[in-house]
Amino acid sequence: MDAIVEVRGLTKLFNGFRAVEDISFDCRKGEILGLIGPNGAGKTTTLQMLLGLTTPTSGVIRIFGLDMDAHRQQILSRVNFSSSYISLPFSLTVRENLMVFARLYGVAAPKKRIEELLAIFEIGALKDTPVRRLSSGQVTRVCLCKALLNAPEVLFLDEPTASLDPDIADKTRKLLKKIKDEQSISILYTSHNMKEMEEMCDRVIFMDKGRVIETGSPDEIKRKYGGADLEDVFIMLARS
Amino acid sequence: MMASKGARILAYTVRHLYLYKRSLPRLMEVFYWPILDLVVWGFVSIYLSRQEGSLPDFITFFLGALILWDILFRSQQGISVSFLEDVWSRNLLNIFVSPLSPAEYITSLLFLSIVKLLLTSAVMVTLAWLLYSFNIFILGFALIPLVVNLIVMGWSIGIITTALIMRYGQEAEVLAWGIALLFQPVSAVFYPVEVLPGWVRSIALFVPSSHVFEGMREVVAGGGGVPISNIVWAASLNCAYITVSIIFFWWNFKVVKRKGLLAKVGE
Numbered sequence: 096m097d098a099i100v101e102v103r104g105l106t107k108l109f110n111g112f113r114a115v116e117d118i119s120f121d122c123r124k125g126e127i128l129g130l131i132g133p134n135g136a137g138k139t140t141t142l143q144m145l146l147g148l149t150t151p152t153s154g155v156i157r158i159f160g161l162d163m164d165a166h167r168q169q170i171l172s173r174v175n176f177s178s179s180y181i182s183l184p185f186s187l188t189v190r191e192n193l194m195v196f197a198r199l200y201g202v203a204a205p206k207k208r209i210e211e212l213l214a215i216f217e218i219g220a221l222k223d224t225p226v227r228r229l230s231s232g233q234v235t236r237v238c239l240c241k242a243l244l245n246a247p248e249v250l251f252l253d254e255p256t257a258s259l260d261p262d263i264a265d266k267t268r269k270l271l272k273k274i275k276d277e278q279s280i281s282i283l284y285t286s287h288n289m290k291e292m293e294e295m296c297d298r299v300i301f302m303d304k305g306r307v308i309e310t311g312s313p314d315e316i317k318r319k320y321g322g323a324d325l326e327d328v329f330i331m332l333a334r335s
Numbered sequence: 336m337m338a339s340k341g342a343r344i345l346a347y348t349v350r351h352l353y354l355y356k357r358s359l360p361r362l363m364e365v366f367y368w369p370i371l372d373l374v375v376w377g378f379v380s381i382y383l384s385r386q387e388g389s390l391p392d393f394i395t396f397f398l399g400a401l402i403l404w405d406i407l408f409r410s411q412q413g414i415s416v417s418f419l420e421d422v423w424s425r426n427l428l429n430i431f432v433s434p435l436s437p438a439e440y441i442t443s444l445l446f447l448s449i450v451k452l453l454l455t456s457a458v459m460v461t462l463a464w465l466l467y468s469f470n471i472f473i474l475g476f477a478l479i480p481l482v483v484n485l486i487v488m489g490w491s492i493g494i495i496t497t498a499l500i501m502r503y504g505q506e507a508e509v510l511a512w513g514i515a516l517l518f519q520p521v522s523a524v525f526y527p528v529e530v531l532p533g534w535v536r537s538i539a540l541f542v543p544s545s546h547v548f549e550g551m552r553e554v555v556a557g558g559g560g561v562p563i564s565n566i567v568w569a570a571s572l573n574c575a576y577i578t579v580s581i582i583f584f585w586w587n588f589k590v591v592k593r594k595g596l597l598a599k600v601g602e
């Protein structure tokens with residue numbers, strides 16, 4: 096299958112500190128690729144480099160075969176991003192916020208698209224509510240609607256379920272899987288929740304201290320190390 | 336499909352205008368401060384103008400200066416506070432991962448600052464007229480180049496402030512309110528440049544707003560006309576100011592991306 100995202104020898108030094116060190120991987124069309132690792136492993140830094148928010152120290156990033164520096168706008172209009180660490184303007188209603196982003200991304204028939212997404216995430220009733228009155232779980236879902244507005248071909252999600260209660264987190268994961276299956280989008284997903292990654296990802300990349308220490312499907316990895324689940328394997332790997 | 340440049344700029348501008356529909360504190364900012372300023376300083380100037388030996392046209396000098404200074408201040412705030420709105424609402428990354436380019440982002444902020452200052456200026460001009468029968472338009476045709484120069488200087492300060500907040504985070508937020516005031520003493524807003532000590536006067540020479548306010552006083556005292564030399568000075572300096580501010584922003588943006596600070600502004 097085609098690699099939509101190609102990363103080769105990606106390295107990021109912050110003042111000499113190696114946050115990401117010589118990592119290489121591909122993300123294919125229609126695949127959920129997980130970046131797993133403990134806090135400080137370099138997951139967020141990697142995503143930020145992929146999104147052009149942080150400049151790599153060295154290495155190559157290609158998305159849709161294009162170079163980020165030269166084709167920033169073209170790439171950004173075909174991908175999207177969400178994270179539990181971002182939010183949306185509090186005084187705007189859900190619908191106003193989504194309209195702003197729909198226009199930024201040049202979404203055709205934005206009203207219809209917004210209605211569709213709100214329905215998928217079961218927050219249609221909140222469309223005229225200002226974001227400040229939403230619970231954090233509801234904000235996360237509005238952010239996910241924002242991230243899907245432009246029907247992205249690649250979705251970057253940085254710990255999207257971190258602020259959700261288990262029930263909503265589970266619902267959100269199922270929705271994301273469903274969207275991925277229906278629209279065959281690629282998702283690059285980070286989390287330090289091993290269970291979540293095992294459930295969600297077609298393949299995972301274990302990162303620790305900026306390096307990739309293992310790659311494969313959750314099943315392959317479990318078999319290789321003889322662990323009962325990814326968490327077992329991760330503890331083994333992190334301590335070795 | 337990709338939105339056009341104009342559509343993206345407009346979308347981002349509208350994001351900020353939505354705020355005024357619902358947010359009382361923002362509306363207050365448009366009305367509250369200008370009203371307070373005008374009421375307090377208006378009465379002060381009326382009182383002073385009644386003293387013996389006071390300057391002719393004292394009220395005109397004073398209220399004119401007050402309104403024009405507010406234009407500079409709002410123009411700067413229109414940029415840096417709009418940027419801070421996105422920092423506070425943790426929306427900055429949403430914007431910077433969208434197809435809105437940094438240049439479009441800045442254009443949109445410039446545009447916003449004009450909209451915001453038109454709002455406050457309309458309030459101030461009307462109030463000054465109602466309360467003190469002061470008509471800013473006695474400045475005549477000269478008003479246009481004077482105001483444009485103040486706006487452009489406000490933009491330059493606003494762009495630099497924004498860059499500094501991106502770079503230094505929350506600690507630099509105070510600049511959004513403080514930095515324009517730093518220019519006030521050398522702008523000779525309420526007094527002529529000649530009252531300044533020699534070395535301050537040399538600084539004032541390189542501050543566009545000082546030429547604007549000198550120009551304003553010349554128009555008031557001379558009863559009209561266009562203070563060409565003041566305007567040429569201000570405009571030339573402003574060309575340098577805006578160029579430097581844009582280069583600084585562009586360079587700083589690269590540094591911020593290299594240091595990975597974009598995601599950390601506001602933390």
Ligand SMILES: Nc1ncnc2c1ncn2[C@@H]1O[C@H](COP(=O)(O)OP(=O)(O)O)[C@@H](O)[C@H]1O
Nearest residue numbers: 109114133134135136137138139140594595596
């Ligand atoms: N802008 C930055 N400046 C300096 N160090 C940073 C910066 N961003 C991240 N780091 C450091 O790089 C390492 C990786 O961080 P991060 O990518 O956020 O990890 P993760 O998302 O896996 O928890 C951490 O040690 C972190 O402190």
Ligand SMILES: [Mg+2]
Nearest residue numbers: 138139140253
């Ligand atoms: Mg992280």
